[in-house]
Amino acid sequence: xxxxxxxxxxxxxxxxxxxxxxxxxxxxxxxxxxxxxxxxxxxxxxxxxxxxxxxxxxxxxxxxxxxxxxxxxxxxxxxxxxxxxxxxxxxxxxxxxxxxxxxxxxxxxxxxxxxxxxxxxx
Amino acid sequence: xxxxxxxxxxxxxxxxxxxxxxxxxxxxxxxxxxxxxxxxxxxxxxxxxxxxxxxxxxxxxxxxxxxxxxxxxxxxxxxxxxxxxxxxxxxxxxxxxxxxxxxxxxxxxxxxxxxxxxxxxx
DNA sequence: TAACCGTACTAACACAGATAGTACAATTAA
DNA sequence: TTAATTGTACTATCTGTGTTAGTACGGTTA
Numbered sequence: 001x002x003x004x005x006x007x008x009x010x011x012x013x014x015x016x017x018x019x020x021x022x023x024x025x026x027x028x029x030x031x032x033x034x035x036x037x038x039x040x041x042x043x044x045x046x047x048x049x050x051x052x053x054x055x056x057x058x059x060x061x062x063x064x065x066x067x068x069x070x071x072x073x074x075x076x077x078x079x080x081x082x083x084x085x086x087x088x089x090x091x092x093x094x095x096x097x098x099x100x101x102x103x104x105x106x107x108x109x110x111x112x113x114x115x116x117x118x119x120x121x122x
Numbered sequence: 123x124x125x126x127x128x129x130x131x132x133x134x135x136x137x138x139x140x141x142x143x144x145x146x147x148x149x150x151x152x153x154x155x156x157x158x159x160x161x162x163x164x165x166x167x168x169x170x171x172x173x174x175x176x177x178x179x180x181x182x183x184x185x186x187x188x189x190x191x192x193x194x195x196x197x198x199x200x201x202x203x204x205x206x207x208x209x210x211x212x213x214x215x216x217x218x219x220x221x222x223x224x225x226x227x228x229x230x231x232x233x234x235x236x237x238x239x240x241x242x243x244x
Numbered sequence: 245t246a247a248c249c250g251t252a253c254t255a256a257c258a259c260a261g262a263t264a265g266t267a268c269a270a271t272t273a274a
Numbered sequence: 275t276t277a278a279t280t281g282t283a284c285t286a287t288c289t290g291t292g293t294t295a296g297t298a299c300g301g302t303t304a
Binding site for chain 4 (some may be wrong): 246248252257264271274
Binding site (some may be wrong): 002011012013047048050054068069070072077 | 279291292294295300301302303
């Protein structure tokens with residue numbers, strides 16, 4: 001379901017958050033479905049529950065999940081994702097395009113690549 | 123020339139590296155031009171020279187700069203930028219497109235946005 | 245009732261980031 | 275030649291964040 005890379009310099013809770021987000025946007029976890037419990041995922045990944053909780057808090061701040069005490073954490077609807085997150089993505093997109101253009105690609109090249117994007121379950 | 127954000131959680135040396143990269147890809151520092159010396163930039167930003175050196179090392183690993191002992195550090199040519207860096211950019215691009223599609227945008231929308239990109243000196 | 249859930253603390257530890265200081269060889273300008 | 279500047283390489287120290295460990299409470303479910 002999820003894997004950690006201890007050679008990666010990124011904090012574990014960020015890796016968990018990004019991994020869960022990926023499971024959601026790829027459809028592996030449909031909106032409304034229950035996410036693994038904090039303790040279950042901590043046990044599975046052999047890390048501390050506090051670290052998982054931190055990942056869930058971060059994911060919840062983005063709008064990708066919501067939690068109900070006593071019940072569990074669930075994947076939210078795409079509509080619930082924060083505008084802040086959308087703006088971040090577009091800003092990153094622009095920065096990447098700018099650098100790729102500097103490196104020789106044309107905006108048309110990049111645009112074509114994006115337009116041809118398919119769900120390849122990467 | 124450059125500015126630091128101490129509220130940002132990102133390490134200073136990464137902020138410096140990204141800032142310098144931006145100056146290069148925007149054309150503010152043309153290829154072949156000399157970058158500020160380690161000590162000069164450290165003094166200007168009021169931080170430790172070691173931190174600047176670390177930023178330069180990272181920038182050099184990407185291929186955006188090269189250093190000559192006794193002379194200084196210089197902006198490299200776009201051709202010198204590592205293939206690794208290019209691959210990273212394309213991988214990030216794909217991930218962003220995937221998430222934007224999940225959030226409701228069509229690949230055509232995103233492609234059009236990229237193709238319409240202009241040098242706005244952001 | 246018992247087991248699970250999210251959540252909220254406190255305390256302690258490990259490590260990366262950052263600072264401070266020093267040093268050396270190569271280059272440049274005086 | 276001399277003096278100043280450059281990149282580079284160390285060591286030592288400090289701080290903050292990430293992580294772990296343990297405990298606890300209220301709500302939900304079987």
